[in-house]
Amino acid sequence: MPVDEFRMPSLGADMEHGKVVEWLVKPGDYVHKGDLVAAVDTDKTVMDIESFQDGVLAEFLVDIGDTVDVGTPIARITATPAELPPAQPPLTSGAPSPDARSPLAAREPTPAHQGAEAGHPEPAVKAAPPVRHLAHTLGVDVGHITGSGPGGEVVRADVERAAADTLAAAATEEAAAEARRVRSSPLARRLAAELGVDLQDVSGTGPGGAVTEDDVLSAVPPRGRPPREQVAEAPPSEAPAREPAPEAAEEAPRQKRPTAAGGKAETLRQAVGALMSRSKKEIPHYYLSTTLDLAAAMAWMQAANQQRPVSSRLVPSALLLKATALAAKEVPDLNGFFTKGAFHPSSEVHLGVAVALRHGGLVAPALHDADTLSLDELRDLVSRAREGRLQRAEMADPTITVTNLGDLGVESVYGVIYPPQVAMVGFGKVLEQPFADNGMLGIRHAAIATLSADHRVSDGLRGGRFLARIDELLQEPDKL
Incomplete structure (x- = not known):
């Protein structure tokens, strides 16, 4: 096999x-x-x-x-289960041992098997070679099956029934284990292990009662004297010679608390810094910017949100992401990879979105085929990235990356290209700005969009067309 x-x-x-x-x-x-x-x-x-x-x-x-x-x-x-390594060493007695690899081997021996262990020969199981082959394929021991055929012969239906019973038992055990399992993100589980917090004792505030990083931190004992059981278990050599000063007692937890998340943030910052340093050395960047007219987009979004529950309302970033994906599809010189001295355009738009993590640092999940996704699907992936609930497929091979710092009040951002990509798009804060139209002054929503691009692949003409296309798409938000 x-x-x-x-x-x-x-x-x-x-x-x-x-x-x-x-x-x-x-x-x-x-x-x-x-x-x-x-x-x-x-x-x-x-x-x-x-x-x-x-x-x-x-x-x-x-x-x-x-x-x-x-x-x-x-x-x-x-x-199949039949190929699993033995769960225990074989018996040393001369009696034939049950197949330890079979899921049915844990069953109690029948009287016939007990007689075999006492030295009496075990009667041979009647089963045709095709039936034995099926049993081996399904991981079933025919020696533990009561045959329903002529003379007690084990037939195909007996083997299939035994395999179904084994799978049903495994499913029941899995369901019980799932019921005992505490819903939590990988980050929350790792943080709980480092801080010694039992997730069974933590009340989750996340979606569906899931335990979040903040829930784990809230469950850590307050600063000051540790719980009594921890003091009792501490070795005598670790006991302080005298009571620490109040200032030291206050400072120690403050320095220790961010260790788990802070260490990870520092490692992340070093990795990102090394990659960005390589980018600036190897890629000849050029930069463009434009002001996007968001009057139509904001008016449409506000009208659409009146028909939606609060939890599923759209945000401006969803519209900006979708417009960027569609523009990248139409201007392929900015969508792809520069590897081995040549540009390789991508026929698909996998939009990387730089997301700020709660414990610090950035991650760029990839929205695969972003030009075909709905606005709700775009919003959902960004939300799961912030909660640390990404899967491998959602981190692989982004073809162009977007960073949006508008939520932090930044009005414009000029990003560094993420190699081997050839472009980075930045969006700033959505603001109300005065503007003139046919000699009349007015107020409109607007945001600054910037482009960092690789001069080995494109130039200002292509980059300008790309930004202009984003602005054009946002004038018809109902078509995004």
Whole structure:
């Protein structure tokens, strides 16, 4: 039977290694293609990664906390439960032992098997070769099946029934485990482990009661004297010689609290800094800017939001993202990768969106085929990125990146291109500005859009056309 290795995936063009911070499945679990199997920490964020195939997870090849290079095998997946490694060493007695690899091997032995262990020969199980082959394929031990055929012969229906019972039992166990599992983001789980917080004791305030990073931080004991049980468990050598001064007691927790998130933010900042330094050295940037007329877009959005519940209302960034994706589709010189000394345009628009994380730093998830997504789908992905609930496919291969700092009050931003991409678009704060039209003064909503582009691939003519097309698309927001 085929045995495949599940390897550390590449979660970005510049990713070289990753650290497994949590396994979301256990050996013996059947996983389908697309099921989440592990949480991986890169230099930028923690992401859940999914299986690329169907099969049974046979064993882990790396431990939690191990950092390995991209492409390194981290788990082994087999086609059926029958290929799992033995759960226990074989019996040393001369009696034939039950197949420890079979999910049914844990059952109590029948009287016939007890007789075999006492030294009496075990009667042979009657089953045709095709039936035995089917049993092996499904991971079923025919020795534990009561046959319904002539003379107690095991037939195909018996094997299929036993396999169905095994899968039903596994599904029940999985459902029970899922019920006990606390809903939380990978970031919240990692932070809880570092701070010694039991997620079972934390009340979640996130969607559907999920535990968030803020919930974990709120569950940490208040500053000052630690809980009594922690004092009792502390080794005598760690006990202070005298009571610390009030100033020291106040300062110590303040320095320790941001360690978990602060350390990650510092690592992220170093990784981003190294990449941006490379970008400025290798890419000849040119910059353009224009003021977008958002009067029509804001009026349409406000009217649409009156028909929506508060939780699903649109924001200006959703319209800006969709207009950018459509413009990139029409101006392909700004959408693609510069690798091996040549530009390779992309036929698809995977829009990278620079999102500020709660613990600090930035991450750029990719909105695949963004020109075909609805405004609601664009809004949802940005929300999940901020909560640390991204999947591998949502971080891979953005073809052009957008950064929007308008929420922070920034009026214009000139970004640094994210290699191997060839363009970065920036949006500033939406403001009410005075304007003149046919000799009349008025007020309109507007925002500054900027473009940082690679002069090896495009020039001011193409860049100017790209920004102008974004502005044109925003004049017909109902078509976005």
